[in-house]
Each structure stands twice: as C-alpha cells, then as structure tokens.
Amino acid sequence: MSCCEKSGDGKKEIEEFKRPGQKKVADDSIQMGRRSVGKNDTAQVSPCEIDEKVLIDPRLLFVGSKIGEGAHGKVYEGKYGEKIVAIKVLNSGDTPEDKATLKGRFIREVNMMCRVKHENLVKFIGACKDPIMVIATELLPGTSLKNYLNSIRPRKLDLRTTISFALDIARAMDCLHANGIIHRDLKPDNLLLTANQKNIKLIDFGLAREETVTEMMTAETGTYRWMAPELYSTVTLRRGEKKHYTNKVDVYSFGIVLWELLTNRMPFEGMSNLQAAYAAAFKQERPPLPEDAPPELVFVVQSCWVEDPNSRPSFSQIIRMLNAFLFTLPPPSPEQSPELSPEAEAVPTVATSCGEHDTSPSSSSRKRHKLSFIRQLFVPKKTTSNKGRE
Incomplete structure (x- = not known):
C-alpha cells in the first residue's frame, strides 16, 4: 500500500508500510507526541481537534498483512513498539469535500474511542494523523x-x-x-x-x-x-x-x-x-x-x-x-x-x-x-x- 509525503527540506519520502520487523513506516522527521493517557485524563479538546496525548509516534508503527477492509478504510495486523495491534488506515478522499468529510470522521472516531473504556469495547491504543490517518487498537485473535x-x-x-x-x-x-x-x-x-x-x-x-x-x-x-x-x-x-x-x-x-x-x-x-x-x-x-x-x-x-x-x-x-x-x-x-x-x-x-x-x-x-x-x-x-x- 503506497503512501507518500511531500518531500522538502531534507524530508524523506514515505513509499509504503512495511511488515512487522522491517524498518521504516513513517518519516523520521515527523514529530508527534507519544501516547500518554491516564485512566482519569479528561482534558477538554475541541471536537475539531485530536488530543495530542493520544497521538502515537509513527516511527514505532509497523504494518503487516491486511486483515479487513471496509467502506472507509483498510485494517492491517501490525505492531506498535512491542505490542501486536490492529491498524486501521482510513481513506483520505480525492476531492477537497471528501478530504474534509473523512478527516472530520477520523477526528470524531478518535475522540470517542479515547474517551470510553470498557472490557467489552476494543481497547484504543493511539492514532496518527500525519502522513496518513491511522487508528491503532488491540488486535483480537478471535473471529467476528x-x-x-x-x-x-x-x-x-x-x-x-x-x-x-x-x-x-x-x-x-x-x-x-x-x-x-x-x-x-x-x-x-x-x-x-x-x-x-x-x-x-x-x-x-x-x-x-x-x-x-x-x-x-x-x-x-x-x-x-x-x-x-x-x-x-x-x-x-x-x-x-x-x-x-x-x-x-x-x-x-x-x-x-x-x-x-x-x-x-x-x-x-x-x-x-x-x-x-x-x-x-x-x-x-x-x-x-x-x-x-x-x-x-x-x-x-x-x-x-x-x-x-x-x-x-x-x-x-x-x-x-x-x-x-x-x-x-x-x-x-x-x-x-x-x-x-x-x-x-x-x-x-x-x-x-x-x-x-x-x-x-x-x-x-x-x-x-x-x-x-x-x-x-x-x-x-x-x-x-x-x-x-x-
């Protein structure tokens, strides 16, 4: 799956996601906050923004084989650091209208997932918004x-x-x-x-x-x-x-x-x-x-x-x-x-x-x-x- 970032000022081009164990997923120069969400974190975040605390470092994210696909994106098995995770890569859209709609959906989904915790809800790990929109959750080995x-x-x-x-x-x-x-x-x-x-x-x-x-x-x-x-x-x-x-x-x-x-x-x-x-x-x-x-x-x-x-x-x-x-x-x-x-x-x-x-x-x-x-x-x-x- 190809995914490229505009190059400039020495930034590297992202060619593709790699399987777990391979080296590169995202541009090393991308600076994003590590996930640090406590149980009682209740910081107020604009509904049009993502809490920086739930953003994860894309350099630690490795994507493997595709395990599912829906109308709004694809799901892959992967790793975040040493954790085995499910990685949902959302579609970015072709037109400005589509891009805005899909970005809004992504922000809404992330903000809701990081807000609710329950043993019968899939565990939210974190999200990336650049260079592409990604949501990482626990990977359940069972079937649907x-x-x-x-x-x-x-x-x-x-x-x-x-x-x-x-x-x-x-x-x-x-x-x-x-x-x-x-x-x-x-x-x-x-x-x-x-x-x-x-x-x-x-x-x-x-x-x-x-x-x-x-x-x-x-x-x-x-x-x-x-x-x-x-x-x-x-x-x-x-x-x-x-x-x-x-x-x-x-x-x-x-x-x-x-x-x-x-x-x-x-x-x-x-x-x-x-x-x-x-x-x-x-x-x-x-x-x-x-x-x-x-x-x-x-x-x-x-x-x-x-x-x-x-x-x-x-x-x-x-x-x-x-x-x-x-x-x-x-x-x-x-x-x-x-x-x-x-x-x-x-x-x-x-x-x-x-x-x-x-x-x-x-x-x-x-x-x-x-x-x-x-x-x-x-x-x-x-x-x-x-x-x-x-």
Whole structure:
C-alpha cells in the first residue's frame, strides 16, 4: 500500500508500510507526541481537534498483512513498539469535500474511542494523523460474531452462551450511551470474539455520533438489515436524507442481533438490503421468532425492535432483564457442550443449557412467573401519539 509525503527540506519520502520487523513506516522527521493517557485524563479538546496525548509516534508503527477492509478504510495486523495491534488506515478522499468529510470522521472516531473504556469495547491504543490517518487498537485473535455464527450453522448457540454474548454486547452499548455516544452500526460484523470464544468486544466507531449532534444527522449509516426504521422511514430511501433519531436506534439493532443469537439465521432472509429496509419501515415486518423460543427472550427482542423508539428499553434495562433470565437457568450439564445447543443436531425443540424444556404444569407456572418478573423490569414510556404506527 503506497503512501507518500511531500518531500522538502531534507524530508524523506514515505513509499509504503512495511511488515512487522522491517524498518521504516513513517518519516523520521515527523514529530508527534507519544501516547500518554491516564485512566482519569479528561482534558477538554475541541471536537475539531485530536488530543495530542493520544497521538502515537509513527516511527514505532509497523504494518503487516491486511486483515479487513471496509467502506472507509483498510485494517492491517501490525505492531506498535512491542505490542501486536490492529491498524486501521482510513481513506483520505480525492476531492477537497471528501478530504474534509473523512478527516472530520477520523477526528470524531478518535475522540470517542479515547474517551470510553470498557472490557467489552476494543481497547484504543493511539492514532496518527500525519502522513496518513491511522487508528491503532488491540488486535483480537478471535473471529467476528458473523463468521462464528456462519461456521456453526445450522447449529445454534445454547441459551447460556446466547445470554452471555448478549450481555457483553449490551454492556458495551450501555457504556457508549452513558457517555453520550450512539454507535449506529451495531451488527455481527462489528462484534469480535475473544481468543477463547467466551466473550465479545464491540469495534468500529466509524459511524458513531455524539448524541448532542444527532438531531439532523444523515441516514447514511450501517447496513439496512440492522438499522432502525426511523433512520430511513421516509417517502424514499435517498442516501444522505436528514432524519431525527436518538440512541434508541442502537436498541433496535441490538434486538436484531439478539434474534440472530437465538436463531443463527440471517435477518430478513431472501431479501436484499433495500427490501429488508422497506419491509421493516413501511410494512412493520420483523424477522420471525421461533415458536419454541423462551418467552422471556421473545419479550426482550420484541421490546427492542418495537416501532416507537420511545417504547424501547434502555441498555441498562436490557441488562437487568437478561440477568434476570440468566439466573433462572439451571447450571450447565458437564456432558453438554458449553457453546452449542444439541437441538440442531437431534430434535427440533429448544434445549436449555442442561437439556430440553420441562413441560410439566409446575414448569409452566414457573415460566409465567419468570416472564411476569422480567416484564416488571421494563415499563415502556407512554407516548401521546405515534403517527407511524397502525
């Protein structure tokens, strides 16, 4: 990958990034601050600037093989000093307008990533703004949730693993929302498993926004299958159309992801992205829930993807509901796989983490009690009107 800096006054030309272990990445004459960010660093920085404390020395950054590519840049495996890192190299744009837009997106992403820290958010290492825009984060050796689910299909996750993954995602999102950040692109592609495949971390703040500036943001956000209808529910689906929305767009996306964890299927199967958007926004369609899914989780999913954003729960409420359900599950059986439900390989009934659901009258009574308890944890706000609902 070529990347050149204008030469002059003895400055060297940057020809390309090198693999880890090779010598040169950036111009030796570029002077940038080393990263020195303490846990409680709260220096005020203009939203149009990057805190100098999070800038890293490009001379210590070595880039290896490409491991991913998106609409706004490429991701490489690399090293920063002795650390193995993921290096996101952002596109710089061709026109002055594109350059300004992409630079603004880069600054926004860096400022948000260095502000939030959570065990379920990918760890931010630092950034470079010259000669090119680069963001370095921890490198997770695990695969994406999307690839993982594809690899085990048609098998499903067991309930304990489903809830564990869902809680990791909800906690990450709760942290973002507590810091006034809307992710806007929550989907399995942006969720990475840790090396032991027991936990999930959220990545990619490229489309994230501050809540204070979302009143008239564009609908040019994440993939339509996971996007909340209010982001594009207009007469047309023109790219860049202005829309009002809140952080509840992330809650809708979470509902779709939770449905995927339960079913291990693609949402809106058989539809294109635009067909899925039309079905969700104009026909109020949602992916079909399995008839044998636990009613407690059905309630959570349906609460998240309800049409009225004000009627969706917050992530703190989602966490309480999921924990309430998790605590009712029996302990896992030693002979059962901790990750996969046996139901996809044997019989078409949902299995809990220690076997099939009990269908006795006493069990039905317990289920009703659990669902009633979970419903009490979330009472949606009443709205005076909702013109978009039937």
